[in-house]
Amino acid sequence: MEPRMEHPAYVVPGAMDALQAVGAAVGGVGLDPVLVELVCMRASQINGCSVCVDGHWRIARREGATDERLFSVAAWREAPYYTDAERAALALTEAVTRVADREDPVPDHIWSAAAAHYDDKQLAGLVLAIANINVWNRLNAATRQVAGNWQP
Numbered sequence: 001m002e003p004r005m006e007h008p009a010y011v012v013p014g015a016m017d018a019l020q021a022v023g024a025a026v027g028g029v030g031l032d033p034v035l036v037e038l039v040c041m042r043a044s045q046i047n048g049c050s051v052c053v054d055g056h057w058r059i060a061r062r063e064g065a066t067d068e069r070l071f072s073v074a075a076w077r078e079a080p081y082y083t084d085a086e087r088a089a090l091a092l093t094e095a096v097t098r099v100a101d102r103e104d105p106v107p108d109h110i111w112s113a114a115a116a117h118y119d120d121k122q123l124a125g126l127v128l129a130i131a132n133i134n135v136w137n138r139l140n141a142a143t144r145q146v147a148g149n150w151q152p
Contacts, residue, residue: 003146029125034060038090047097054147092126
């Protein structure tokens, strides 16, 4: 497997810094780092981004996620390993990632469930994390980046 081109975030001056700045900003809103990684994994699974799925499980494990939580994130509704707050964040992740799949992309019940567990700053951080991973997924998919190439 070969990528179509060098990663766009490296080709366009300043793009990598901008994308990483969004991630760093999200890191400062008080969300559990494991939650952010689970959100990134779930969006990446939906979008078929092997690069991000491969990277985010590694980061989540380093942050303390258990194998059960990593292996079952695609089936989070049926798995007993997630809190109600995590479930609300994962539902929000799916809705924001699949905005074209329904007339009301993020229904009130999904938004309200997330808002019940996270304050405005954290909720904003979740939305930014979801948007940011979707950008990464689309960059990687469009240019056919290869999972594992990023590893030293």
